[in-house]
Amino acid sequence: MCGLAGIIGTGDKSKVQRMLDKIRHRGPDESGIFADENITLGHNRLTIIDLYHGRQPIKNEDGRYWLIYNGEIYNYQLLRKELKNHIFSTDTDSEVIIHLYEELSKNCVNYIDGMFALVIYDSKKKTIFIARDPLGIKPLYYGKTKEGYFAFASEIKALQEVTDDINEFPNGYIYTTENGFEKYYSIPQDPMYFADVDNIINGLRLRLEDSVRKRLIADVPVGVFLSGGLDSSLIAAIAAKYKKPLHSFAVGVEGSNDLKNARVVADYVGTIHHEFIYTEEDIKKVLPEVIYHLESCDPALVRSAVATYFVSKLASNYVKVVLSGEGADELFGGYHYLKNYSNPWKLQSELKYITRNLHNTNLQRVDRMTMAHSIEGRVPFLDVEVLRYAFKITPSFKINGREKIEKWILRKLAENYLPESIVWRRKEKFAIGTGTSEILNKIAESEISDAEYIKNRFLSNGFEIKSKEEMYYFKILKRFFNVDSFIKDMGRSRSLNDNQIYA
Known part of the structure; x- marks a missing residue:
């Protein structure tokens, strides 16, 4: 990189x-x-x-x-x-x-x-x-x-x-x-693949394993980010088949769900596991540097970027390349708000939209936080062949059943690699699983008054700051950049509602 x-x-x-x-x-x-x-x-x-x-x-x-x-x-x-x-x-x-x-x-x-x-x-x-x-x-x-x-x-x-x-x-x-x-490239829309579940899973397995194998090639040590969620755990399990020893990295506040589940996965797939437990003071200390490297004040990105910053710093002590689980939520319907789509064709359109815009959201976060610590992040789910295959899968296999289980087809694949408690774990955003979002929201509430927010929520160029948390991050961003030159084109997550609260 x-x-x-x-x-x-x-x-x-x-x-x-x-x-x-x-x-x-x-x-x-x-x-x-x-x-x-x-x-x-x-x-x-x-x-x-x-x-x-x-x-x-x-x-x-x-x-x-x-x-x-x-x-x-x-x-x-x-x-x-x-x-x-x-x-x-x-x-x-x-x-x-x-x-x-x-x-x-x-x-x-x-x-x-x-x-x-x-x-x-x-x-x-x-x-x-x-x-x-x-x-x-x-x-x-x-x-x-x-x-x-x-x-x-x-x-x-x-x-x-x-x-x-x-x-x-x-x-x-x-x-x-x-x-x-x-x-020269657009996300392809091949005819949808309505074959039986076993055939779909096998096709996905072959493509994802090939993608992970390719991304293990390096003349330097390679590891995996491991939150204990479905996506990173599946990548870690596949990587562990082809690379030994494999280092894995997890972070969070004391007692957070990600730390607990990452330990389960690391033990199950046999990685050399490392973790870092951070505090509210640690978050306050690194937040300006995180926003400087991220080049954004979007709350969803900043929240997850803090945890990604810490896990990248941890990984940099052991490896120079890391594999990450970004892209699975976009390809396979992982966000909770996607359950509101009753029309499968509109769901497919929304998945394409958020995949096309990953460069301004999660991909920006991973690139900037890994690069801040001079390591390279690789994203196997976003291999072009995996992507093509994912968009051939009918949406009813992604959000499935009366309970609308997100990433259902990916979970069925993961049953071959991971313990049931991880496969069917409820989706938690990285910032929530690590315990970071609650702390950041509390900090922002203490730093930005209601009066300041109401007075300054609309910028001179028409840009609307949608929450006190975003305003807090915006003020930090302005310390480093002429923000007016790029804020209108800044990526903003579709997985938040209007009040910037996780759906």
């Missing part, structure tokens, strides 16, 4: 260096800059594959093409075998990308299986190619500087070093000098 920064139109290394300094946490192992009169490309590297080679920006054999890239390509070894006409100087996935681009130009993205934000510069034609992965697992922002240059960076904090024109590079899109933005 890495951090990108650059400016198109100038060879100003000093500005790009300032941008890189802001996101040093994304890649503390190596740093590099390439510049000519037309462009400056900067990169901070976190070494995961080929630890001793592959410093970026990286060039092709004759130096015509230059690449900076953030992410992991899981099929890079297969792609490399097909690139027979190229001389490789590293064993990295990044070098595979640049040679693939030489062969296929912008169509290279259709052959890449992974998560990525990448920039390729053609020094002969003076053109640029930029791409972001299908779901936006890896972040990328862009904007125009006051001089009219096109700037980009992995995080808002880096981009605001050179401009307040903040735009998110859309997921599933490419950008070229010739054609501007072009969409």
